């Protein structure tokens with residue numbers, strides 16, 4: 001063994017450094033030196049013995065990856081890279097999550113101000129937060145689509161039933177991971193979404209009725225999920241630990257089981273490529289091999305760069321994580337909304353009894369997990385699986401409709417005047433009215449639909465006001481602005497859009513100075529009861545305050561904000 | 564494969580450029596977000612103030628216009644908060660008067676959180692048994708402090724040299740208007756503590772003043788009722804009345820000590836109040 005000093009003596013400094021560098025590269029890559037890497041990048045044939053196989057044998061990270069793939073599965077179809085994307089998103093979430101973790105304390109006393117601190121005091125903090133939150137949603141989409149594709153290509157069939165089963169667990173963990181992070185900002189949005197979720201879980205039926213009474217289950221579910229009768233410090237700490245420890249750990253474990261099985265059985269070939277009932281994924285003829293190094297690796301690095309670009313640009317310009325007011329256990333928001341990927345469950349809750357829904361969801365999960373063990377049709381070809389594919393499409397349609405039913409648009413109408421107010425100046429979040437620049441919000445009284453010269457944003461807000469008002473109003477006096485009223489019940493009127501409309505309302509926007517840089521925006525609604533002219537049917541002052549520096553305009557820039 | 568290397572490299576470089584661009588605008592963005600954080604805190608504070616504080620401190624915080632929950636105008640029990648002496652500069656006058664060595668933020672926060680013992684000012688923080696969380700206290704304090712404005716703070720300090728003797732004062736302001744005195748009795752918040760003068764027993768904190776014209780003359784030897792009431796308003800601690808509705812009156816007096824300053828801009832108010840309380844001719 002010659003030392004570096006000997007080598008310098010022997011071949012001069014320059015040469016010795018080059019040799020040393022080569023050695024280091026070979027060690028780091030567990031088998032490939034500089035010229036091997038250059039040859040691989042150039043697309044040359046490997047030398048013998050093939051150095052590109054050594055990393056798979058000797059390195060930790062690559063030994064879990066196969067050294068070659070069947071060329072047929074390396075195209076976009078059949079995988080669409082969705083399993084890879086799911087994995088990538090998990091890594092992405094881990095990295096951005098760790099950065100956010102540094103600036104976050106899981107306590108109701110400071111969690112919310114930590115969020116504002118991340119936004120206002122941490123360089124690139126808003127970007128990190130947006131990346132993490134956007135990433136969480138993209139991950140849910142990626143995992144769901146990945147599941148859909150493995151179903152469509154029949155990849156869940158024998159021998160991959162267990163891969164599918166672990167995949168289902170990964171799906172549930174992904175949803176829980178996303179949702180457990182939802183609580184952490186400790187704002188109204190997160191607090192009430194979790195409260196509704198927990199109150200749902202609390203209604204869980206007993207798995208062994210008669211042996212374990214339902215109350216025991218309910219009490220313990222509550223205790224496990226929030227550690228106290230109400231969601232507070234104990235609950236936040238728990239969900240934080242679920243989010244940063246338990247769920248990622250479980251997801252990591254199940255991911256490796258899942259991926260081990262994927263490699264073990266080989267990625268399934270496109271259904272048309274093999275004989276019915278055969279599984280040839282593991283027998284890859286020499287001329288149909290695509291080696292991991294360099295082809296798959298390069299491709300994955302390219303996708304990494306592309307997805308990173310997409311997520312970075314998205315988080316900077318197009319998509320912004322919401323942050324509402326501080327959580328307030330006493331003030332229930334007008335509409336409590338679940339995140340979209342759980343909205344279907346809220347939809348079901350509107351249709352059926354809570355206990356029924358909560359009992360049904362685990363059953364559905366189990367049904368999905370065991371599905372491949374019962375669905376044993378031999379053929380993976382599309383033409384032979386018309387029934388299965390149709391059922392899947394119906395199920396997707398059902399979930400989409402359920403999701404829509406989970407939104408406040410379906411069957412949650414408070415009162416018409418509140419719906420109008422909520423439309424243009426909701427309790428939470430930026431809005432078309434709050435997004436008007438401060439210097440356009442001059443004190444005065446404004447009519448819906450009024451056009452104001454040189455104040456385009458206010459004009460637009462008043463136009464939206466007018467539209468929302470028209471949607472929730474009707475007329476008994478022939479006012480051309482509104483639809484004719486139809487009677488929908490005792491002392492109730494409706495129009496073609498809603499069963500609960502205000503008859504001939506008067507609405508206006510009143511802006512007053514409160515402090516030199518603070519204004520009060522009042523949406524005033526009144527309507528006289530047509531059956532009793534002395535009585536007011538509607539009489540509401542909906543108050544919002546607007547500070548000159550609140551910068552809702554900035555938030556309204558993003559396409560996911562409702563302005 | 565070469566194409567993939569190129570695409571990947573370009574995408575990577577674009578990402579780096581985007582990050583660089585984002586980093587460049589960070590100082591300005593963070594600055595804007597810091598201000599937005601304060602702005603939104605003030606907005607929430609305004610809501611809290613309107614719902615909890617305006618009944619005593621007035622809709623504009625001037626302790627002039629107070630309404631009960633039914634919307635009837637009532638006397639303001641609290642002090643003006645929208646006031647130069649409380650919010651302007653680093654050491655507003657009020658801190659000196661109260662011997663407060665800390666900042667005005669701390670003074671206001673402490674008062675709001677803990678309330679003020681022996682006065683009508685309630686305890687607000689749940690830490691001391693009140694209804695509000697820390698963030699709500701912070702918000703309403705931010706709102707109170709936001710009354711500091713150029714307009715308010717550039718108002719000249721109005722002082723008035725109150726003469727020792729009420730007779731000297733009345734020589735300067737001979738015409739008292741009893742009707743206006745009654746209105747002031749409401750708007751200065753006297754009614755909140757002393758009750759309706761026509762209704763014995765309606766007083767909540769201080770002595771009932773319906774018979775002060777007679778009682779006032781008996782309080783301190785050699786002082787007329789007018790002299791006594793005059794002094795009681797200007798310096799409540801000069802003499803502590805014996806009986807308050809909740810037992811003997813406590814010392815220091817629970818009556819605010821700043822009427823002398825508040826009436827300085829308009830000493831006629833004193834004359835009107837005296838006329839209202841003591842009747843004309845006295």
Ligand code: HEM
Nearest residue numbers: 079082083084086087147150155164167168170171267268
């Ligand atoms: C965090 C969630 C998940 C991750 C990270 C993940 C990862 C992967 C990866 C990397 C592959 C191989 C490449 C590919 O098909 O794109 C794979 C294959 C597979 N996954 Fe997943 N997966 C997840 C969730 C799921 C779910 C929800 C299911 C279905 C319920 C599922 C079922 C399968 C099956 C059946 C295969 C084999 C595909 C084949 O051989 O063609 N996975 N998974």
